[in-house]
Amino acid sequence: MSEEFFTDHESWTARAALAVLVDDALEDYEISKALRAEELRAADARTALLGDEALLAKIRMIQDRAEAAGPTRRPRIVEAPEVAWLVFAVLLGVGYLALFRAAWPSLPVFLRIFTTAGLLCVLVLSAWLVIRRAPVLLAGSEPGKFGEARFGVEMLRLGDRWDFALREVVLPELRAYLTAHRKCCYGTKLAFDDQQGLYDEEDLLIVPTxxxxxxxxxxxxxxxxxxxxxxxxxxxxxxxxxxxxxxxxxxxxxxxxLVVVASAPANYDARDFVLHLHALLCKAVLDLVSEEVGEPTRSRRAAVRTGLRGLANVVISVAIGWGAGGWLWGGSLLAFPGELWQLLTRDWRTPLLLWTSQPTDRRIALIIVGLLALWLVADALTVAGRWLARAYGRGRHAELRELLAESREPLDRIRFLQTHTSGWSGKLTLPAGGDLGRTRSTQRAEQQLTHPEVVASFREFARRSAATMRDTGVTxxxxxxxxxxxxxxxxxxxxxxxxxxxxxxxxxxxxxxxxxxxxxxxxxxxxxxxxxxxxxxxxxxxxxLEPFTMDESRLWIAKRLPGIQEQFSCLCHCLSGGLPRDLRRTTIDMVDVTTERYQPALSVVAGILVRTELAAKSGAFTGQARGLEHSDALAELWSKLLRIPESGNAVELAALAAELNQGATQDITDEVNRLRWHSSAFVLFSATLLEVFTEALTEARLTDDLHQLAVARRHLALDPHLAWLTLVDFRKARDLALPGTD
CATH class of the missing domain: 3.40.50 (Rossmann fold)
Known part of the structure; x- marks a missing residue:
């Protein structure tokens, strides 16, 4: 066959794999819900993804890696619940049929009708369980979303990388499609469908920057x-x-x-900080490896306590069964076990006749004894299963158990000084009344490690932990x-x-x-x-890490406030400067406005948020002025700073910004001059927001140049003079009055 045939065959398998992956992704609940919310058709999303050549190239790369790794298909692990259901179905049908055949000749007519109907029900139930569970085991693959077995995975050349391709390649591309085609709402009345994730970060709420x-x-x-x-x-x-x-x-x-997070201390000691990192790493390794290995081996004392508790349960159960059964049996307590044994050995082939031929008291006794026997057998099987699992785990997780022991040891000695004292003494009494004595003791104290020793210990433990967990497949x-x-x-x-x-x-x-x-x-x-x-x-x-762009901020807010109008998202972006932390705070403040007002207008929301910022910054400016040396320039600036909270509208704020900026120079070493730039730029920023975010801000005027307000907001903290120039340029482009002009 020609090389072109193989190339075409590889392309065909890549497209077939992509088609199946896209179909699986479209069945995801969150994806289906998002498609319905955005009023998008699944068929259109499928067509878009199948036509994406970059996505197809990623699938081919995964296929090539799977083939390069060779036939490394992991052995199929039969799930215990599936086997248990099959065994239960078989035992239920076979057991009922055996009892039916044994008791049929001696049953009266009404019981024959009843047991025949029961037989049909049992056979139908058993057949349904076998039909539902057997294909999953015979197919050699994992069950699908609705319980059916999934075939043909090996034919698509993805091998064990199927789940990875679905989770990390196709689903992100489908979410990107949803983001690009999301339905945007426009309006100047604040309203949204719901709020979610304003305080927590979830996988679906993360903005892919x-x-x-x-x-x-x-x-x-x-x-x-x-x-x-x-x-x-x-x-x-x-x-x-x-x-x-x-x-x-x-x-x-x-x-x-395995991720370990530590906060750097303001006042630190390098040795103590490395020890702190070592302790955090030990705890993280202990938690992860203990979860992988299972419950740690118990001490001998705990094992003895468990054994005594089990023995006590057996003794109490036998005593209850013996006493209650003997009292209900009608005979003596000593004769009850023998009579019960003879009855069971004689009529064990016909349990239904054994049941129907006994009086009511003896039936109750049989129920009590049977339940206790079943409970004891189940308890014994559980204990045996635990011992077998523990014995199997010891051999399978030998390296991880060694790592557990190595993780516990540093925790016992980090930041503690261990002292061990040992010795002996003796005394010899002489006949004349005197005595001789000698005492000898040895005290050993573990000296604190030096900083190089602490670093070496941390490196060795981290290297050993990483290698062991990588070799065992833990992380x-x-x-x-x-x-x-x-x-x-x-x-x-x-x-x-x-x-x-x-x-x-x-x-x-x-x-x-x-x-x-x-x-x-x-x-x-x-x-x-x-x-x-x-x-x-x-x-x-x-x-x-860069601040959000305006589109990223709008997407961040839209994920948490579905149905919100884009004008309000842009307002939060400009107020926060695109910084994620400030964006969250501003969004929460905006949501709080709706608790007191029903669908407030854009100008109302902007006025509340801006005046809240002005009140906070005004206090900061006056506090900064108090710390400066008194001068005529400071006294003049002080009187203007006190007018900031009193300015009620955009026109007054723009005029006040021009007054605050009077006399400003490029000398950044002058504290008064620096305060003049900070205050004037922030007041001008507030005035610009109030002038822009009004009911006149329609969809057509919601352009990308609004991002310059967010840039100016970020410049306020670093270079207020640059922020002033950015605001002046923005006001020129928007035909807004410049500060200081009528």
Whole structure:
């Protein structure tokens, strides 16, 4: 056969696999619900995905990897519930039929009719169970969504990567299709269908930003090294780290990594911080490995207690059965066991006649004894099963059990000084009344480890844990995330902390993420120049988290407030500057407005949110002014700052912004001048928001240039002069009056 045939065959299998994967994805409940909510047709989504050549290329790459790995299909594990149902169905039918045949000759007419009807019901039930459960076991594949077996997976050249292709390739593309074709609502009356996830992050609520995609690629490909997470405060570094811990940023075919999160202390000791990391890693390994191995082996004392408890249950059950049965049997207690045994051995072939030939008291006795016997047999089988499972687990998880022991040992000695004393003494009494004595003791105290020893101990444990869990298939790698390093006020302390702990970086199978400040980002980006500092030498890669774009903010809000109007989403984006933390706060404040007003207008909502910001910032400006040295310029500025809360509309705020900006210079070392720029730029920003977000903001005027207001909001914290210039340019483009002009 020609090479063209094989190429066409590979393309055909890729398209066939993609078609089946898309069909499976469209059956997902969340996807179906989203399609109905957006009023989209499943057939249109299917056609769009099948025509995506990039998606088809991803499927072919997965097929090539599956073939390169060879026939590594995992052995089929027969599920215990399926086998149990089949055994129950067979025993139910066969047992009832045997009893029916044995008791038929001696049954009266009415019982024959009743038992015949029961036989038909039992046979139908048994056949239904066999027909429903047997195909799943015979097919050699997992059951589908509705219980049916799924065939033909091997023919599509995906092998064990079927679930990965569905979960990490097709479903994200389908969600992207839903995002691109989502139904946008426009209007100037605030209304939404429901609110969800305003305080929590869920997988379906995460906005797929470029930074999140890059983090996912790093986790997929890198198994060692240190990565710096940069960006200004509130951009979402902590959220990204928590998403790693919850497994939301993970797209590899391997098991999700074990993530350990630690917060960098403001006042730290390097040795203590590494010990803290070591303890957190030990606890995380203990939790994960204990869950994988199962319940840890009990102590000998606990095993003795369990055995005595089981023996007591047996004795109590036998005593209850003997006493109650003997009393109901009508004979003596001593004769009851013998009579019961003779009756059972004589009539065990015809249990129905055994039951019908006995008086009522003896029937009750038989029920009590039978139930107790069944309970004892079930208890014995349960204990035997546990012992067999434990014995099997010891051999199967030998390496993991060794790792458990190695994880417990550091926890016992970290931050504790262990002291052990041993000795002997003796005394010899002499005949004359004297005595001789000698005492000898030895005291051993474990000395505290030095910082290099602590680092070496952490590296060895991390390397051993990563290798063991990777070899046993528990997890692919370890991830240690150090958060809040950017909150250390002095940059020198942050540099010193990185210098002190970077010795733990570079452990094979262990990836480190560290949240750093903007200054660290700048210093890292200067690499290659004649500048080299702690951050440049410690980190192998930098991921800068950027604020949301306007589309990302609108999508973030739309996921949490379905049916909300786009004008209000843009208002929250501009007020927050696109910073995820501030966007959440602003959205919550906007939702709170609806608790007191029914469908408030855009201008009303904007006025409430802006005036709340003005009140808070006015207090901050006056507080900053109190700390400055008194001067004529400060006194003049002070009187203007006190007018900020009194300004009620956009025109008054724009005029006040011009007054605050009078006399401003480029001298950033002058504290009064810096306060003048901050206050005037923020007041002008507030006035611009009130002028733009009114009922006149129709869909046609909802353009991308509104994002400049969010950019100006971010500049307020870094460079208020640049924020002022950005606002002036925006007002020119929107034909708004410039500050200081009539």
């Amino acid at each position: 470029a930074s999140a995609k890059r983090l996912r690629r790093i986790i997929e490909r890198a198994d060692t090294g240190a990565v710096a997470l940069g960006g200004q405060r509130g951009v979402g570094k902590t959220t990204a780290i928590q998403s790693m811990r919850r497994g939301l940023i993970h797209g590899s075919e391997a098991p999700a990594p 692919d790698r370890l991830v240690v995330a150090i958060d809040e390093l950017d909150k250390i006020g002095e940059q020198e302390k942050a540099h010193q902390l990185v210098n002190d702990v970077k010795g733990i970086f570079g452990v094979p199978g262990c990836l480190f993420f560290v949240a750093v400040s903007d200054d660290a980002v700048v210093s890292f980006e200067k690499r290659g120049l004649a500048v080299r500092d702690a951050f440049d030498s410690a980190f192998s890669e930098l991921v800068r």
